[in-house]
Amino acid sequence: MTAKTALRPSRKSADSKPTKSPSKSSKKGKISSHMGKPVTVSKLKKKLRSLFSLYVRKRDGYKCVTCGKAGEGSQIHGGHFITGATCGTELYFDETNVHAQCYHCNINLSGNWVRYEDFMLRQYGLKHVEDLKKRRTLEMGRKVGTEWYEDRIVHYSGILIN
Numbered sequence: 001m002t003a004k005t006a007l008r009p010s011r012k013s014a015d016s017k018p019t020k021s022p023s024k025s026s027k028k029g030k031i032s033s034h035m036g037k038p039v040t041v042s043k044l045k046k047k048l049r050s051l052f053s054l055y056v057r058k059r060d061g062y063k064c065v066t067c068g069k070a071g072e073g074s075q076i077h078g079g080h081f082i083t084g085a086t087c088g089t090e091l092y093f094d095e096t097n098v099h100a101q102c103y104h105c106n107i108n109l110s111g112n113w114v115r116y117e118d119f120m121l122r123q124y125g126l127k128h129v130e131d132l133k134k135r136r137t138l139e140m141g142r143k144v145g146t147e148w149y150e151d152r153i154v155h156y157s158g159i160l161i162n
Ligand SMILES: [Zn+2]
Pocket: 064, 065, 066, 067, 068, 069, 101, 102, 103, 104, 105, 106
C-alpha cells in the first residue's frame, strides 16, 4: 500500500481552475458526492418531479389552465399535455408540456385534452404544439443520466428559494 504518494497531483498554476460544463461534468455529481454514496436515478427523478411540479404550479398561480379553477397546494397538479406515461424524460420535464391543472381536469377528465390543446395553441402557437407531439415519438425511451437530473434539481431549487 504505497500508492498514496503517487496520487498527489503536481501543482502547475494556482489560477487554472478546472472548468466544469454543466452537462458534461465529472461522474460525481453535486448531489451524489455530497451524500457520500451514489444516488439512484429513481431517487433523483422523484426529487425533480416534486420540485418541477412545485415550480409549474407556482408559475401558473395555482390556477387550472383548462377550466380556470383556482386551488392551493396539492389541489392543483402539474398536468401534462403530452401524457407523462407515454413521453420520454425530457418531455416529461419540459416546462412547456406541463401546466397547472385541478384534480378534476387532470384526473377525472384525463387532462381535459380538448381544452388543453386550445390552451396550448393560444399560449405557444401551432408549430410548438406540433413539435411537442413529434418529440413524443422521437424521445420515447431515451435515457438521461444522473447529471441531467442533478442539473435540473439545482436549477429549480435555486428558482424556488428566491
Ligand atoms: Zn380544471
